[in-house]
Amino acid sequence: MSEKDKNAAELQESATPLPYGLNSTERTKKKSVWSWLWDSLDYTNNITNAYVSGMQEDLNMKGNEYNYVVTAWTVGYIIGQLPSALLLNHFRPHIWIPFQEIGWTVFTFALAGAKNWQTLAGLRFIVGLFEAGYWPALYWLLGSWYDKRELGKRSALLQLAVQVAPMFSGYLQIAANNGLNGVGGLAGWRWLFLINGIISFPLATLAFFFLPDDPARTGTLVFTKEELELAKDRNIAAGRAEATPWTWRKAWNICKSWEAIAFIFYSTMSIVVQSSLIFWLKKQPTVYSSTQVNAIPTLTNGVVAIFLLVFGWLSDGPFKGKRWPIIVFSAIVAIDVALLYVPLYGHASRRLPLYIFSATGSSITPLVFAWMNELCAGDSEKRAFIVAGANTMKYITTTWFPNVFFQQKHQPDVPNGIKASAIVGGFCIINILVILLVSTRQAKNGKKVEQIPAVEEPTDAVP
Template structure:
């Protein structure tokens, strides 16, 4: 009988600044090579896809203000209805997409979503009526729905506790960076192609966005890895790479897909405190992001008709990008500290960030709305600090639901579904455009919700700690990656599936 390969995986806590900076600095050469392949494929194409998705999501606004309104005679509230049609498609597509993801290999399903929204983005360039635009945007939303939760699910299927936060943070940073990149891209396309080949500039926006999306979707099909339990050796990942991946996931109790779906099982997800509390947190996310949206209105409101402008058009568009930059940078710092010095603990930074957010919202309430730039603008710029912890929240959810891949996928979709459902009406109640930037009641509500978030996150931490102690007493707790490593003996594919199905890792 052939001798089993020696286990090379290690997820012990980092003991040097190099390990805190990047986890693979303290693993074996073989595991480091595997992680390099994984980062190059999953992280690279996931981040590029996220960037393109955001651009394809927001291009309708750029097209509307670039001539689409006049060409298609879109007046009254028709633009709002087009936006709502995308939102409805996005909400409807969440759960079905993630159910499918646990049954269809990721390198097929995720590029299928990308190609789907790319085709219908191309179709938007030929839309000749309001009704056509309404239907096409609905389908674009339907295809884009599954992408964000799918990527977080896939990352949670490959990376360990010391690795997941950083990767989630890099992925989410694309969402913060995209608005900065998108505005310049869309402006450049319109100014250089308006009227070319007899097409209006706004139609070229959709065409070029589709041209950018298509090759990324094609490369994802040949480069994006499946989950460890469904992956097969290919030109990137060898059989040994897949064995290492399965060993790593078995060590941390990350169960593979395969549990059957039924009405009883799905109802059980709704009664799980993990699914309920993490979903509840995301329903409140729109409150944390809305105060920042007032920044651009605040700048514009300083300019009065018949008087020299206080802020130029360029400044009105550029200053808010400071908030996007802050969110991206703070998010990356947060995940690095969580994965490094805090040894994978998520709750300290999450709760700290929400406490700071409460202070910011209160200051937005009590300070004069049209106070000096030096006093008001910094508050807008840092107001999304609570929302910067989305990557840590998703990592925490994946770690607490390690024992059930299907529930993990369902919960990711549930969180995003409820977030967008609430995003559809919260601005209409608390942050109405006609009141901007005088949205003091909305900022007050955001401060109250911030306090509620602290309570919910503290409850999650308490329940997770209690469950961890219970599992320890029952000898059901998987080896904690921050405490020890597996013995040197390797484990086979059959072994790691059995371990993954029978152990549970719960960390706080």
């Protein structure tokens, strides 16, 4: 074994905190997480906040038209996922990701001028198309820099942005309603879209210069040459492969791999209870003001944010990189919460705590994606494809699932949706246990193969 490989292996074995040089890698990744925090304001939640803050009345939205607008974004998001994963190997991430950010920022500005729900739906479709590759690309990048004892916490920080951003969206809507409503002849909900765009545009510009690529392609603007060499050595020790060109054969082999089948199938079942809290609050205008309707749902995001940090720390720390125990535990909690909803439908006032804890199941998302990155470390394209494919399938499910079980015209009384979520959660647990069984067997077989002496011609190649 070469001296370089020995040093990399020793670094991996020690599992100690990063030297100061690579701490700049961690700082830069945190910058990308904060970028995601603000960019996440362009997600479905700004539509929800706008809907309950005057958009419904201004655009005369009726029936399930709100669902159609949300679904339009989801359809664009689904269509753009896999093409973006393929392009990630052809365009460096610090170019491709900001390009997407600027694209959705432009059309987020345009949302402020929508005159009817059809225009709103069309613009949201384009926003979803641009946003499609952003989230999977960041998860792929995290999997390109961090090892098994680090990836859970970093993935949790990324998902934390997804949970915290809607809190800011709610607060921004409150500020827009109170301070900007009517300014320039625009309603407060229109100002929300303008503010989102104003925040996103400068961050996208900065990302062109400061967002890191994977270690093999990152330049020295952010890192020194020594830091990049250390990062590459860590990847060698972790068995992580660099990107290679796509071929049809490679794509087919990835599609039929057990990892792709298992995780993409899991994503069709990763349904958490769809919270009806904001609609429940809006249905009681004499009890809750518009400010409270926008502010109270942020408690859910705060609770999930706490679970994200706790689960990420436990997974990387005491559980030593094992993801499945916490995933199964969280799924069981989510199922129990769903089952408790049903008997309380006759007692609306008692639903608030369950509404707040209903999204706890989403706390396992970063651990699932960390597990994907780890099991596919030896194939960069497989990592990118499965992360994007699983995310695509998840959103395909969320396209039809709410429209069937959580229809807007029935909100907030959707007991059938609660029951369906509990059943799907049970299948989700079974799927996770199957992934555990197969990956454990594969790891054992891999160790057996490593122990078989090589029968190659005598050379001084690395064994």
